[in-house]
Amino acid sequence: MTEGLTFSDPRLAELDGFRVTLDAANERADIVLDRPPYNVISMEARDQLRLVFEALDEDDRVRIIVLSGAGEHFSSGGNIKGFLEATPEHVSKLAWNVAAPARCTKPVIAANRGFTFGVGFELSLACDFRIVSETCRYALPEQKLGQIPGSGGSARLQKIVGVTRTKDIVMRSKRIAGQQALDWGIATECVPDADLEQVVSDLVTELRGFSPMAQRTAKKLLNDTEDALLTTAIELEGLNYSRLRQSDDFREGVEAFHEKRKPQFTGR
Structure with a gap:
């Protein structure tokens, strides 16, 4: 679903598990993961998310992009069964798709609450700002599946927290709470859950004031x-x-x- 936006790419005619809205007055675009209750991100959605970020990057009405999840959780991660069904060619593109927020020339804010696991965490790590609520739990749980993160998670995390803490998170599939994420430099700010949207809106307003x-x-x-x-x-x-x-x-x-x-x- 899109509100106030029209994408020319036919691959975005029907979005898979997320919606995009435009607040032109505040030069803000919102990408909201919306597949209740855990906002699982499908293989198709990863392709579409990349295309949406690229389209919003070219849209002069948009200054700031906010990535969030509907409900109590940002995302519990990817569609596990989809990994076995995907072709090797498709899987090889996952990291490129998930890195779309980093390639976007505009500021991208991740608003994280509840489960922010796997590809949900990786997408957030590719954003410029991570505003987390106290309910946020970051994790890269791939070891429990006999795998490792495949879309930049361990690489980006190691740049932020160093190899020792990254091994602790990745090799133990450890969950990191919002306040700990702030203390370790993963999160930009940790706020009460009820304040998350307002803090994000305030950051959007602040960023719009710069060149x-x-x-x-x-x-x-x-x-x-x-x-x-x-x-x-x-x-x-x-x-x-x-x-x-x-x-x-x-x-x-x-x-x-x-x-x-x-x-x-x-x-x-």
Whole structure:
């Protein structure tokens, strides 16, 4: 289901287990996993989610994308039986599909509550911000199936928490509560369950106040330099800083600062 949006790709004519809505007034798009009660993510949905992220990235009405789950849980993970039915070619594309939030040039916020397991956790790890409720439980339970995470989960997690904690989570299929996820640097913020939507909305409003160009640049720079040498990262940072100095948004930001007013950024 889509509200306020029309996708040209025929593969998105009927969405499998999720819906997409547009709040044009707030430049916000919501992708809501909606297959009650646990929002299991099918193989087809992974393909469609990638296509939706790509379409929203090209939509000028959208500044911020929020990924959430309907009900008490974000997602208990993937359709287990689907792994045995999928072709090797299809399975080989899973990590590329799940990485769509990271490739998206716009800020992506994951709102996590309840079970956030398997591919649900992996999708969230590919987002820029993870706002979790106190009910959130992160897990990569693939060891219980005789498998390992296959869509970037262990790799992304190791970058965040290090190899020791990643082994503890992956090799024991350990569940991590929301507050612990915050303490370990996995979550951006942990809030009472009743406050989750409001905190996410406040973050959307905050992010909309910055220059779209500066945010796109910051996201790409941080993603591109995650594995870089410090000297390389500093060089790339300087080059991007120099490029932004030529932008209209930077000039507007400086002028607004001196005039003690709120800047009106245009993304140019």
